[in-house]
Amino acid sequence: MPGLLLGDVFPDFEADSTVGRISLHAFLGNSCRTLIPQRCWGILFSHPRDYTPVCTTELGRAAKLSAEFSKRDVKMIALSLDSVEDHLGWSKLFQATNHKADILAYNNDSSCNALPFPIIADNKRELAVKLGMLDPDERDKDGMPLTARCVFVIGPDKRLKLSILYPATTGRNFDELLRVIDSLQLTAQKRVATPVDWKPGDNVMVVPNLSDDEAASLFPSGVTTKDLPSGKKYLRYTPQP
CATH class of the missing domain: 3.40.30.10 (Glutaredoxin)
Known part of the structure; x- marks a missing residue:
């Protein structure tokens, strides 16, 4: 617009x-x-x-x-x-x-x-x-x-x-x-992003500007990282807070 x-x-x-x-x-x-x-x-x-x-x-x-x-x-x-x-x-x-x-x-x-x-x-x-x-x-x-x-x-x-x-x-x-x-x-409200086709209750993604230590502190339910061919660890998921 x-x-x-x-x-x-x-x-x-x-x-x-x-x-x-x-x-x-x-x-x-x-x-x-x-x-x-x-x-x-x-x-x-x-x-x-x-x-x-x-x-x-x-x-x-x-x-x-x-x-x-x-x-x-x-x-x-x-x-x-x-x-x-x-x-x-x-x-x-x-x-x-x-x-x-x-x-x-x-x-x-x-x-x-x-x-x-x-x-x-x-x-x-x-x-x-x-x-x-x-x-x-x-x-x-x-x-x-x-x-x-x-x-x-x-x-x-x-x-x-x-x-x-x-x-x-x-x-x-x-x-x-x-x-x-x-x-x-x-x-x-939360330092997360929602991936493609996300629906309430699905896992969300940790925003890139959070370090792993910050993410671990903010998301006590845990953070999982998907392995990628590039070796970069940017696909980080956590349960919806």
């Missing part, structure tokens, strides 16, 4: 949303499961358009997994170029008519009346441009580019911890986003 690098403070902004006017930093810091604002993480993710097939499946899946994100002290917020009215029509149960909106119907969830996270309305494309969210290959009926499928993970310090950019035609894997969050939160 142009101009926004890992470690940068994520830009604060005000915008209209399905829960009213919000400030991003205030929204992310208001509350989370632990009621400790300093521990709250955030995910801001964009989608191309309301009432479209891939987007409906994505937000439906995000809604189904919302309790898992909440358990990790993560607050979610979505964004697209549609109006607040379109967002609500697409995502909320209207009590007067008992009309269940498309996303809720897709999930077959009779207990839920609205998405468990807000959707930002970026009608003027101001945020999409500022945050590098536009997909030049996907355009609306007027020839204007739509938002791509961006994912920004924002840490408790309001700094960017991860960004992923998918084209509009490719749906995301929200189970993978949970895995990424688990890795980010673990490695933020």
Whole structure:
């Protein structure tokens, strides 16, 4: 994303949303499961358009997994170029008519009346441009580019911890986003890294800048080293602390 690098403070902004006017930093810091604002993480993710097939499946899946994100002290917020009215029509149960909106119907969830996270309305494309969210290959009926499928993970310090950019035609894997969050939160607290295809509970890797003596002291469960043709001892594993 142009101009926004890992470690940068994520830009604060005000915008209209399905829960009213919000400030991003205030929204992310208001509350989370632990009621400790300093521990709250955030995910801001964009989608191309309301009432479209891939987007409906994505937000439906995000809604189904919302309790898992909440358990990790993560607050979610979505964004697209549609109006607040379109967002609500697409995502909320209207009590007067008992009309269940498309996303809720897709999930077959009779207990839920609205998405468990807000959707930002970026009608003027101001945020999409500022945050590098536009997909030049996907355009609306007027020839204007739509938002791509961006994912920004924002840490408790309001700094960017991860960004992923998918084209509009490719749906995301929200189970993978949970895995990424688990890795980010673990490695933020412990001096370890997570190897390819790592899942919570698997062995982790000792970071290269730790000496063997430091590693032995930090990881009492033990450190194992894989032998390599080069003779270098850099593949060091330990049980997840």
